[in-house]
Amino acid sequence: MKKVIEQIEKNHEQMFHYLRNIVEQESFSADKERLDSLALWLSDTFKELIGGKTEIIEVEKYGNHVRCEWGEGDGQILILSHFDTVWPIGTLKKMPFRVEGDRVSGPGVFDMKGGLIQGVFALKAIRDAGIALSKKVVVLFDSDEEIGNPSSRFYIEQEAKKSDRVFVLEPGMTIEGGLKTARKGVGIYRMEVTGIPSHSGVDPEKGVSAIDELAHQIIWLHGQTDFKTGTTINVGKISGGSATNVIAEKAVAEIDVRGKTTEELERVHNMLMELEPINERTKLIMSGDINRMPLERTEHVQEMFQTAKRIAKEHLGVELVEKETGGGSDGNLTAPFAPTLDGLGAVGDGAHANHEHLLLSRINERCALLAGLIMNYAGVQKEEGVEAEQSRRS
Missing domain, CATH: 3.40.630.10 (Zn peptidases)
Incomplete structure:
Protein backbone atom coordinates (compact mmCIF):
# COMPACT_ATOMS: atom_id res chain seq x y z
CA MET A 1 0.00 0.00 0.00
CA LYS A 184 -33.33 -0.86 -1.95
CA GLY A 185 -34.68 -2.68 -4.96
CA VAL A 186 -37.02 -0.90 -7.34
CA GLY A 187 -40.33 -1.78 -8.97
CA ILE A 188 -41.98 0.31 -11.70
CA TYR A 189 -45.71 -0.10 -12.36
CA ARG A 190 -48.61 1.41 -14.27
CA MET A 191 -52.27 1.36 -13.27
CA GLU A 192 -54.89 1.98 -15.97
CA VAL A 193 -58.49 2.56 -14.94
CA THR A 194 -61.47 2.56 -17.29
CA GLY A 195 -64.79 4.05 -16.20
CA ILE A 196 -68.00 4.98 -17.98
CA PRO A 197 -68.12 8.42 -19.59
CA SER A 198 -71.15 10.70 -19.46
CA HIS A 199 -72.06 14.39 -19.43
CA SER A 200 -71.28 15.75 -15.98
CA GLY A 201 -74.20 18.18 -16.11
CA VAL A 202 -76.89 16.33 -18.05
CA ASP A 203 -76.38 12.67 -17.06
CA PRO A 204 -73.87 12.49 -14.18
CA GLU A 205 -75.64 9.49 -12.64
CA LYS A 206 -74.99 7.44 -15.77
CA GLY A 207 -71.24 7.84 -15.58
CA VAL A 208 -68.57 6.16 -13.47
CA SER A 209 -65.43 8.23 -13.00
CA ALA A 210 -62.11 6.57 -13.66
CA ILE A 211 -60.48 9.46 -11.81
CA ASP A 212 -62.59 8.76 -8.71
CA GLU A 213 -61.56 5.09 -8.79
CA LEU A 214 -57.91 6.03 -9.29
CA ALA A 215 -58.05 8.46 -6.37
CA HIS A 216 -59.30 5.77 -4.02
CA GLN A 217 -56.66 3.35 -5.28
CA ILE A 218 -53.91 5.93 -4.71
CA ILE A 219 -54.99 6.54 -1.12
CA TRP A 220 -54.97 2.79 -0.49
CA LEU A 221 -51.59 2.30 -2.18
CA HIS A 222 -49.92 5.08 -0.21
CA GLY A 223 -51.31 3.50 2.93
CA GLN A 224 -49.23 0.39 2.21
CA THR A 225 -45.98 2.29 2.74
CA ASP A 226 -44.21 1.03 5.85
CA PHE A 227 -41.28 3.14 6.98
CA LYS A 228 -40.38 0.60 9.67
CA THR A 229 -39.61 -2.09 7.10
CA GLY A 230 -38.41 0.41 4.50
CA THR A 231 -41.09 -0.48 1.95
CA THR A 232 -42.41 2.54 0.07
CA ILE A 233 -45.09 2.88 -2.61
CA ASN A 234 -45.35 6.20 -4.38
CA VAL A 235 -47.72 7.28 -7.14
CA GLY A 236 -45.49 9.85 -8.78
CA LYS A 237 -47.42 10.70 -11.92
CA ILE A 238 -51.12 10.67 -12.86
CA SER A 239 -53.20 11.59 -15.90
CA GLY A 240 -56.81 11.22 -16.94
CA GLY A 241 -60.03 12.67 -18.18
CA SER A 242 -60.88 14.49 -21.39
CA ALA A 243 -62.78 17.64 -20.35
CA THR A 244 -64.11 19.24 -17.19
CA ASN A 245 -67.71 18.54 -18.18
CA VAL A 246 -67.17 14.84 -18.87
CA ILE A 247 -67.20 12.04 -16.30
CA ALA A 248 -63.72 10.62 -16.91
CA GLU A 249 -63.51 7.39 -18.85
CA LYS A 250 -59.73 6.91 -18.50
CA ALA A 251 -57.17 7.54 -15.77
CA VAL A 252 -53.58 6.35 -15.39
CA ALA A 253 -51.07 6.28 -12.52
CA GLU A 254 -47.35 5.52 -12.62
CA ILE A 255 -46.08 3.88 -9.46
CA ASP A 256 -42.66 3.57 -7.84
CA VAL A 257 -42.01 0.75 -5.36
CA ARG A 258 -38.93 0.37 -3.14
CA GLY A 259 -38.05 -2.51 -0.86
CA LYS A 260 -35.02 -3.74 1.10
CA THR A 261 -35.30 -7.43 0.27
CA THR A 262 -36.14 -9.55 -2.74
CA GLU A 263 -38.84 -11.28 -0.70
CA GLU A 264 -40.53 -7.99 0.11
CA LEU A 265 -40.41 -6.74 -3.48
CA GLU A 266 -41.98 -9.96 -4.68
CA ARG A 267 -44.71 -9.66 -2.02
CA VAL A 268 -45.60 -6.15 -3.15
CA HIS A 269 -45.44 -7.19 -6.80
CA ASN A 270 -47.96 -9.98 -6.23
CA MET A 271 -50.19 -7.62 -4.25
CA LEU A 272 -50.24 -5.08 -7.08
CA MET A 273 -50.91 -7.69 -9.75
CA GLU A 274 -53.92 -8.95 -7.77
CA LEU A 275 -55.55 -5.55 -7.22
CA GLU A 276 -59.27 -5.35 -7.93
CA PRO A 277 -61.41 -2.26 -8.60
CA ILE A 278 -63.02 -0.66 -5.57
CA ASN A 279 -65.98 0.32 -7.73
CA GLU A 280 -67.05 -2.82 -9.53
CA ARG A 281 -68.33 -0.79 -12.49
CA THR A 282 -64.76 0.21 -13.38
CA LYS A 283 -62.02 -1.89 -14.93
CA LEU A 284 -58.45 -1.95 -13.68
CA ILE A 285 -55.32 -3.11 -15.50
CA MET A 286 -51.95 -3.35 -13.74
CA SER A 287 -48.67 -3.69 -15.61
CA GLY A 288 -45.00 -3.45 -14.69
CA ASP A 289 -42.44 -5.49 -12.81
CA ILE A 290 -39.46 -5.39 -10.49
CA ASN A 291 -36.89 -3.25 -12.29
CA ARG A 292 -33.87 -4.11 -10.15
CA MET A 293 -33.34 -6.31 -7.13
Whole structure:
Protein backbone atom coordinates (compact mmCIF):
# COMPACT_ATOMS: atom_id res chain seq x y z
CA MET A 1 0.00 0.00 0.00
CA LYS A 2 2.85 2.39 0.74
CA LYS A 3 4.11 2.18 -2.85
CA VAL A 4 0.61 2.64 -4.23
CA ILE A 5 -0.10 5.66 -2.03
CA GLU A 6 3.17 7.22 -3.14
CA GLN A 7 2.15 6.76 -6.78
CA ILE A 8 -1.28 8.31 -6.16
CA GLU A 9 0.28 11.35 -4.52
CA LYS A 10 2.73 11.61 -7.39
CA ASN A 11 -0.11 11.48 -9.92
CA HIS A 12 -2.44 13.88 -8.09
CA GLU A 13 -2.05 16.79 -10.52
CA GLN A 14 -2.51 14.50 -13.50
CA MET A 15 -5.62 13.02 -11.89
CA PHE A 16 -7.04 16.52 -11.43
CA HIS A 17 -6.30 17.31 -15.09
CA TYR A 18 -8.26 14.26 -16.25
CA LEU A 19 -11.09 15.10 -13.85
CA ARG A 20 -11.43 18.53 -15.39
CA ASN A 21 -11.27 17.06 -18.87
CA ILE A 22 -14.07 14.56 -18.32
CA VAL A 23 -16.38 17.03 -16.54
CA GLU A 24 -16.00 19.50 -19.39
CA GLN A 25 -17.19 16.81 -21.80
CA GLU A 26 -20.91 17.02 -21.20
CA SER A 27 -22.65 13.65 -21.37
CA PHE A 28 -26.39 13.92 -20.91
CA SER A 29 -28.06 10.50 -20.94
CA ALA A 30 -30.16 11.39 -24.01
CA ASP A 31 -27.31 12.68 -26.19
CA LYS A 32 -25.91 9.64 -28.00
CA GLU A 33 -23.41 11.62 -30.07
CA ARG A 34 -21.69 13.11 -27.03
CA LEU A 35 -21.86 9.86 -25.09
CA ASP A 36 -20.22 7.99 -27.96
CA SER A 37 -17.50 10.64 -28.14
CA LEU A 38 -16.81 10.30 -24.43
CA ALA A 39 -16.79 6.50 -24.76
CA LEU A 40 -13.94 6.81 -27.27
CA TRP A 41 -12.11 9.16 -24.92
CA LEU A 42 -12.47 6.70 -22.06
CA SER A 43 -11.15 3.86 -24.19
CA ASP A 44 -8.14 5.89 -25.31
CA THR A 45 -7.51 7.17 -21.79
CA PHE A 46 -7.54 3.67 -20.30
CA LYS A 47 -5.08 2.40 -22.91
CA GLU A 48 -2.85 5.45 -22.43
CA LEU A 49 -2.73 5.39 -18.63
CA ILE A 50 -2.99 1.67 -17.86
CA GLY A 51 -2.68 -0.43 -20.99
CA GLY A 52 -4.61 -3.66 -21.26
CA LYS A 53 -7.45 -4.24 -23.70
CA THR A 54 -10.44 -2.03 -24.42
CA GLU A 55 -13.60 -2.60 -26.41
CA ILE A 56 -16.33 -0.21 -27.50
CA ILE A 57 -19.72 -1.90 -27.08
CA GLU A 58 -21.82 -0.31 -29.78
CA VAL A 59 -25.47 0.39 -29.03
CA GLU A 60 -28.00 1.56 -31.58
CA LYS A 61 -30.33 3.79 -29.57
CA TYR A 62 -28.38 4.70 -26.44
CA GLY A 63 -24.78 5.71 -25.85
CA ASN A 64 -22.02 3.17 -26.47
CA HIS A 65 -20.39 1.43 -23.50
CA VAL A 66 -16.73 0.65 -22.86
CA ARG A 67 -15.27 -2.60 -21.54
CA CYS A 68 -11.66 -2.51 -20.36
CA GLU A 69 -9.54 -5.41 -19.17
CA TRP A 70 -6.21 -5.32 -17.37
CA GLY A 71 -4.06 -8.16 -16.10
CA GLU A 72 -4.64 -11.88 -16.29
CA GLY A 73 -5.26 -14.89 -14.12
CA ASP A 74 -8.08 -17.07 -12.88
CA GLY A 75 -11.15 -15.12 -11.87
CA GLN A 76 -11.88 -11.44 -12.23
CA ILE A 77 -12.70 -8.33 -10.25
CA LEU A 78 -15.35 -6.04 -11.77
CA ILE A 79 -15.32 -2.26 -11.43
CA LEU A 80 -18.41 -0.33 -12.53
CA SER A 81 -18.82 3.33 -13.38
CA HIS A 82 -21.41 5.12 -15.47
CA PHE A 83 -20.43 8.23 -17.42
CA ASP A 84 -23.83 9.64 -18.32
CA THR A 85 -25.25 12.50 -16.25
CA VAL A 86 -28.68 14.00 -15.60
CA TRP A 87 -27.50 17.42 -16.83
CA PRO A 88 -28.75 18.63 -20.25
CA ILE A 89 -26.20 19.87 -22.77
CA GLY A 90 -25.41 23.53 -22.07
CA THR A 91 -25.40 23.18 -18.28
CA LEU A 92 -21.64 23.73 -18.29
CA LYS A 93 -22.16 27.38 -19.29
CA LYS A 94 -24.08 28.21 -16.12
CA MET A 95 -22.41 25.59 -13.92
CA PRO A 96 -18.77 25.48 -15.07
CA PHE A 97 -15.98 23.32 -13.72
CA ARG A 98 -14.75 25.37 -10.77
CA VAL A 99 -12.45 25.03 -7.79
CA GLU A 100 -13.31 27.03 -4.68
CA GLY A 101 -11.12 26.06 -1.77
CA ASP A 102 -11.65 22.35 -1.24
CA ARG A 103 -14.80 22.20 -3.38
CA VAL A 104 -14.67 21.12 -7.02
CA SER A 105 -17.97 21.70 -8.79
CA GLY A 106 -19.41 21.06 -12.24
CA PRO A 107 -22.10 18.90 -13.87
CA GLY A 108 -21.49 15.25 -13.02
CA VAL A 109 -18.31 15.87 -11.02
CA PHE A 110 -19.77 14.11 -7.96
CA ASP A 111 -22.19 11.73 -9.70
CA MET A 112 -20.05 10.15 -10.86
CA LYS A 113 -17.16 11.36 -12.96
CA GLY A 114 -15.00 11.95 -9.90
CA GLY A 115 -15.31 8.31 -8.88
CA LEU A 116 -14.61 7.19 -12.44
CA ILE A 117 -11.32 9.08 -12.58
CA GLN A 118 -10.35 7.87 -9.12
CA GLY A 119 -10.93 4.31 -10.32
CA VAL A 120 -8.71 4.73 -13.36
CA PHE A 121 -5.92 6.23 -11.28
CA ALA A 122 -6.23 3.50 -8.64
CA LEU A 123 -5.35 0.97 -11.34
CA LYS A 124 -2.63 3.25 -12.69
CA ALA A 125 -1.08 3.46 -9.21
CA ILE A 126 -1.05 -0.33 -8.89
CA ARG A 127 0.54 -0.61 -12.32
CA ASP A 128 3.08 2.15 -11.66
CA ALA A 129 4.05 0.52 -8.38
CA GLY A 130 5.01 -2.58 -10.37
CA ILE A 131 2.38 -4.78 -8.74
CA ALA A 132 1.05 -7.74 -10.72
CA LEU A 133 -2.33 -9.10 -9.64
CA SER A 134 -3.41 -12.74 -9.54
CA LYS A 135 -6.77 -11.99 -11.16
CA LYS A 136 -7.70 -9.80 -14.07
CA VAL A 137 -9.60 -6.57 -13.53
CA VAL A 138 -12.52 -5.71 -15.78
CA VAL A 139 -13.79 -2.13 -15.85
CA LEU A 140 -17.17 -1.46 -17.44
CA PHE A 141 -18.09 2.15 -18.21
CA ASP A 142 -21.80 2.37 -19.03
CA SER A 143 -23.70 5.23 -20.61
CA ASP A 144 -27.26 4.80 -19.37
CA GLU A 145 -27.37 4.26 -15.61
CA GLU A 146 -29.27 7.48 -14.97
CA ILE A 147 -32.16 6.25 -17.14
CA GLY A 148 -32.32 2.72 -15.75
CA ASN A 149 -29.71 0.80 -17.77
CA PRO A 150 -31.95 -0.04 -20.77
CA SER A 151 -28.99 -1.14 -22.91
CA SER A 152 -26.18 -1.84 -20.42
CA ARG A 153 -28.03 -4.14 -18.05
CA PHE A 154 -27.24 -7.26 -20.08
CA TYR A 155 -23.51 -6.52 -20.21
CA ILE A 156 -23.33 -5.62 -16.51
CA GLU A 157 -25.08 -8.80 -15.45
CA GLN A 158 -22.95 -10.96 -17.77
CA GLU A 159 -19.74 -9.55 -16.27
CA ALA A 160 -21.08 -9.90 -12.72
CA LYS A 161 -21.74 -13.61 -13.28
CA LYS A 162 -18.03 -14.07 -14.06
CA SER A 163 -16.74 -11.89 -11.19
CA ASP A 164 -15.54 -12.74 -7.70
CA ARG A 165 -16.19 -9.23 -6.35
CA VAL A 166 -17.75 -6.04 -7.70
CA PHE A 167 -16.80 -2.47 -6.79
CA VAL A 168 -19.15 0.37 -7.78
CA LEU A 169 -17.73 3.89 -8.05
CA GLU A 170 -20.92 5.75 -7.17
CA PRO A 171 -20.39 8.68 -4.75
CA GLY A 172 -20.03 8.02 -1.06
CA MET A 173 -23.01 8.69 1.24
CA THR A 174 -23.14 12.12 2.89
CA ILE A 175 -20.10 14.24 3.62
CA GLU A 176 -18.73 11.30 5.65
CA GLY A 177 -18.19 9.37 2.44
CA GLY A 178 -19.95 6.30 3.78
CA LEU A 179 -19.83 3.13 1.68
CA LYS A 180 -23.17 1.77 0.54
CA THR A 181 -23.66 -1.74 1.86
CA ALA A 182 -27.38 -1.87 1.11
CA ARG A 183 -29.62 -0.41 -1.60
CA LYS A 184 -33.33 -0.86 -1.95
CA GLY A 185 -34.68 -2.68 -4.96
CA VAL A 186 -37.02 -0.90 -7.34
CA GLY A 187 -40.33 -1.78 -8.97
CA ILE A 188 -41.98 0.31 -11.70
CA TYR A 189 -45.71 -0.10 -12.36
CA ARG A 190 -48.61 1.41 -14.27
CA MET A 191 -52.27 1.36 -13.27
CA GLU A 192 -54.89 1.98 -15.97
CA VAL A 193 -58.49 2.56 -14.94
CA THR A 194 -61.47 2.56 -17.29
CA GLY A 195 -64.79 4.05 -16.20
CA ILE A 196 -68.00 4.98 -17.98
CA PRO A 197 -68.12 8.42 -19.59
CA SER A 198 -71.15 10.70 -19.46
CA HIS A 199 -72.06 14.39 -19.43
CA SER A 200 -71.28 15.75 -15.98
CA GLY A 201 -74.20 18.18 -16.11
CA VAL A 202 -76.89 16.33 -18.05
CA ASP A 203 -76.38 12.67 -17.06
CA PRO A 204 -73.87 12.49 -14.18
CA GLU A 205 -75.64 9.49 -12.64
CA LYS A 206 -74.99 7.44 -15.77
CA GLY A 207 -71.24 7.84 -15.58
CA VAL A 208 -68.57 6.16 -13.47
CA SER A 209 -65.43 8.23 -13.00
CA ALA A 210 -62.11 6.57 -13.66
CA ILE A 211 -60.48 9.46 -11.81
CA ASP A 212 -62.59 8.76 -8.71
CA GLU A 213 -61.56 5.09 -8.79
CA LEU A 214 -57.91 6.03 -9.29
CA ALA A 215 -58.05 8.46 -6.37
CA HIS A 216 -59.30 5.77 -4.02
CA GLN A 217 -56.66 3.35 -5.28
CA ILE A 218 -53.91 5.93 -4.71
CA ILE A 219 -54.99 6.54 -1.12
CA TRP A 220 -54.97 2.79 -0.49
CA LEU A 221 -51.59 2.30 -2.18
CA HIS A 222 -49.92 5.08 -0.21
CA GLY A 223 -51.31 3.50 2.93
CA GLN A 224 -49.23 0.39 2.21
CA THR A 225 -45.98 2.29 2.74
CA ASP A 226 -44.21 1.03 5.85
CA PHE A 227 -41.28 3.14 6.98
CA LYS A 228 -40.38 0.60 9.67
CA THR A 229 -39.61 -2.09 7.10
CA GLY A 230 -38.41 0.41 4.50
CA THR A 231 -41.09 -0.48 1.95
CA THR A 232 -42.41 2.54 0.07
CA ILE A 233 -45.09 2.88 -2.61
CA ASN A 234 -45.35 6.20 -4.38
CA VAL A 235 -47.72 7.28 -7.14
CA GLY A 236 -45.49 9.85 -8.78
CA LYS A 237 -47.42 10.70 -11.92
CA ILE A 238 -51.12 10.67 -12.86
CA SER A 239 -53.20 11.59 -15.90
CA GLY A 240 -56.81 11.22 -16.94
CA GLY A 241 -60.03 12.67 -18.18
CA SER A 242 -60.88 14.49 -21.39
CA ALA A 243 -62.78 17.64 -20.35
CA THR A 244 -64.11 19.24 -17.19
CA ASN A 245 -67.71 18.54 -18.18
CA VAL A 246 -67.17 14.84 -18.87
CA ILE A 247 -67.20 12.04 -16.30
CA ALA A 248 -63.72 10.62 -16.91
CA GLU A 249 -63.51 7.39 -18.85
CA LYS A 250 -59.73 6.91 -18.50
CA ALA A 251 -57.17 7.54 -15.77
CA VAL A 252 -53.58 6.35 -15.39
CA ALA A 253 -51.07 6.28 -12.52
CA GLU A 254 -47.35 5.52 -12.62
CA ILE A 255 -46.08 3.88 -9.46
CA ASP A 256 -42.66 3.57 -7.84
CA VAL A 257 -42.01 0.75 -5.36
CA ARG A 258 -38.93 0.37 -3.14
CA GLY A 259 -38.05 -2.51 -0.86
CA LYS A 260 -35.02 -3.74 1.10
CA THR A 261 -35.30 -7.43 0.27
CA THR A 262 -36.14 -9.55 -2.74
CA GLU A 263 -38.84 -11.28 -0.70
CA GLU A 264 -40.53 -7.99 0.11
CA LEU A 265 -40.41 -6.74 -3.48
CA GLU A 266 -41.98 -9.96 -4.68
CA ARG A 267 -44.71 -9.66 -2.02
CA VAL A 268 -45.60 -6.15 -3.15
CA HIS A 269 -45.44 -7.19 -6.80
CA ASN A 270 -47.96 -9.98 -6.23
CA MET A 271 -50.19 -7.62 -4.25
CA LEU A 272 -50.24 -5.08 -7.08
CA MET A 273 -50.91 -7.69 -9.75
CA GLU A 274 -53.92 -8.95 -7.77
CA LEU A 275 -55.55 -5.55 -7.22
CA GLU A 276 -59.27 -5.35 -7.93
CA PRO A 277 -61.41 -2.26 -8.60
CA ILE A 278 -63.02 -0.66 -5.57
CA ASN A 279 -65.98 0.32 -7.73
CA GLU A 280 -67.05 -2.82 -9.53
CA ARG A 281 -68.33 -0.79 -12.49
CA THR A 282 -64.76 0.21 -13.38
CA LYS A 283 -62.02 -1.89 -14.93
CA LEU A 284 -58.45 -1.95 -13.68
CA ILE A 285 -55.32 -3.11 -15.50
CA MET A 286 -51.95 -3.35 -13.74
CA SER A 287 -48.67 -3.69 -15.61
CA GLY A 288 -45.00 -3.45 -14.69
CA ASP A 289 -42.44 -5.49 -12.81
CA ILE A 290 -39.46 -5.39 -10.49
CA ASN A 291 -36.89 -3.25 -12.29
CA ARG A 292 -33.87 -4.11 -10.15
CA MET A 293 -33.34 -6.31 -7.13
CA PRO A 294 -31.97 -4.89 -3.90
CA LEU A 295 -28.33 -4.84 -2.93
CA GLU A 296 -28.73 -6.69 0.35
CA ARG A 297 -26.28 -6.50 3.25
CA THR A 298 -25.18 -10.11 3.06
CA GLU A 299 -22.32 -11.70 4.99
CA HIS A 300 -20.05 -11.25 1.96
CA VAL A 301 -20.93 -7.56 1.71
CA GLN A 302 -20.32 -7.08 5.43
CA GLU A 303 -16.94 -8.79 5.09
CA MET A 304 -16.04 -6.52 2.18
CA PHE A 305 -16.93 -3.44 4.20
CA GLN A 306 -14.87 -4.62 7.17
CA THR A 307 -11.92 -5.11 4.82
CA ALA A 308 -12.39 -1.60 3.44
CA LYS A 309 -12.67 -0.24 6.98
CA ARG A 310 -9.40 -1.92 7.98
CA ILE A 311 -7.56 -0.59 4.90
CA ALA A 312 -8.89 2.92 5.53
CA LYS A 313 -7.85 2.93 9.18
CA GLU A 314 -4.47 1.22 8.90
CA HIS A 315 -3.17 2.91 5.76
CA LEU A 316 -5.12 6.15 5.43
CA GLY A 317 -5.98 7.11 8.99
CA VAL A 318 -9.68 7.31 8.14
CA GLU A 319 -12.60 5.88 10.11
CA LEU A 320 -14.91 4.50 7.44
CA VAL A 321 -18.67 4.22 7.95
CA GLU A 322 -21.35 2.26 6.12
CA LYS A 323 -24.77 3.47 4.97
CA GLU A 324 -27.89 2.22 3.24
CA THR A 325 -29.90 4.08 0.64
CA GLY A 326 -33.19 3.88 -1.20
CA GLY A 327 -31.65 4.87 -4.51
CA GLY A 328 -30.71 2.36 -7.19
CA SER A 329 -27.44 1.96 -9.07
CA ASP A 330 -25.47 -0.46 -11.25
CA GLY A 331 -24.77 -2.27 -7.98
CA ASN A 332 -28.38 -3.47 -7.78
CA LEU A 333 -27.83 -5.31 -11.06
CA THR A 334 -24.68 -7.10 -9.89
CA ALA A 335 -25.75 -7.92 -6.33
CA PRO A 336 -27.74 -11.05 -7.24
CA PHE A 337 -24.67 -12.54 -8.95
CA ALA A 338 -21.58 -11.39 -7.00
CA PRO A 339 -20.76 -9.70 -3.68
CA THR A 340 -20.96 -5.96 -4.37
CA LEU A 341 -19.60 -2.96 -2.49
CA ASP A 342 -20.99 0.41 -3.57
CA GLY A 343 -20.27 4.08 -2.85
CA LEU A 344 -16.52 3.85 -3.41
CA GLY A 345 -16.45 7.04 -5.49
CA ALA A 346 -16.03 10.69 -4.63
CA VAL A 347 -16.78 12.36 -1.30
CA GLY A 348 -18.93 15.45 -1.59
CA ASP A 349 -22.57 16.41 -1.95
CA GLY A 350 -25.30 17.55 -4.34
CA ALA A 351 -25.91 14.67 -6.73
CA HIS A 352 -28.44 15.88 -9.34
CA ALA A 353 -28.49 19.30 -7.64
CA ASN A 354 -27.13 22.74 -8.47
CA HIS A 355 -24.62 22.57 -5.60
CA GLU A 356 -23.06 19.33 -6.87
CA HIS A 357 -19.42 19.14 -5.79
CA LEU A 358 -16.69 16.84 -4.53
CA LEU A 359 -13.98 17.46 -1.96
CA LEU A 360 -10.53 17.78 -3.52
CA SER A 361 -8.82 16.77 -0.28
CA ARG A 362 -10.49 13.34 -0.31
CA ILE A 363 -9.59 12.30 -3.88
CA ASN A 364 -6.25 10.65 -3.05
CA GLU A 365 -7.70 8.86 -0.06
CA ARG A 366 -10.60 7.34 -2.01
CA CYS A 367 -8.32 6.39 -4.87
CA ALA A 368 -6.03 4.58 -2.43
CA LEU A 369 -8.96 2.85 -0.72
CA LEU A 370 -10.10 1.34 -4.00
CA ALA A 371 -6.56 0.32 -4.90
CA GLY A 372 -6.25 -1.45 -1.56
CA LEU A 373 -9.49 -3.34 -2.10
CA ILE A 374 -8.46 -4.37 -5.61
CA MET A 375 -5.14 -5.73 -4.34
CA ASN A 376 -6.81 -7.50 -1.44
CA TYR A 377 -9.41 -9.32 -3.56
CA ALA A 378 -7.43 -9.76 -6.76
CA GLY A 379 -4.36 -10.95 -4.88
CA VAL A 380 -0.82 -9.66 -5.34
CA GLN A 381 1.21 -11.99 -7.49
CA LYS A 382 4.47 -10.07 -7.34
CA GLU A 383 5.97 -6.65 -6.85
CA GLU A 384 8.54 -5.78 -9.44
CA GLY A 385 9.24 -2.23 -8.42
CA VAL A 386 8.46 0.81 -10.49
CA GLU A 387 11.62 0.76 -12.59
CA ALA A 388 11.32 -2.94 -13.41
CA GLU A 389 7.68 -2.58 -14.31
CA GLN A 390 8.27 0.40 -16.55
CA SER A 391 11.14 -1.45 -18.21
CA ARG A 392 8.94 -4.50 -18.76
CA ARG A 393 6.19 -2.41 -20.33
CA SER A 394 8.59 -0.62 -22.65
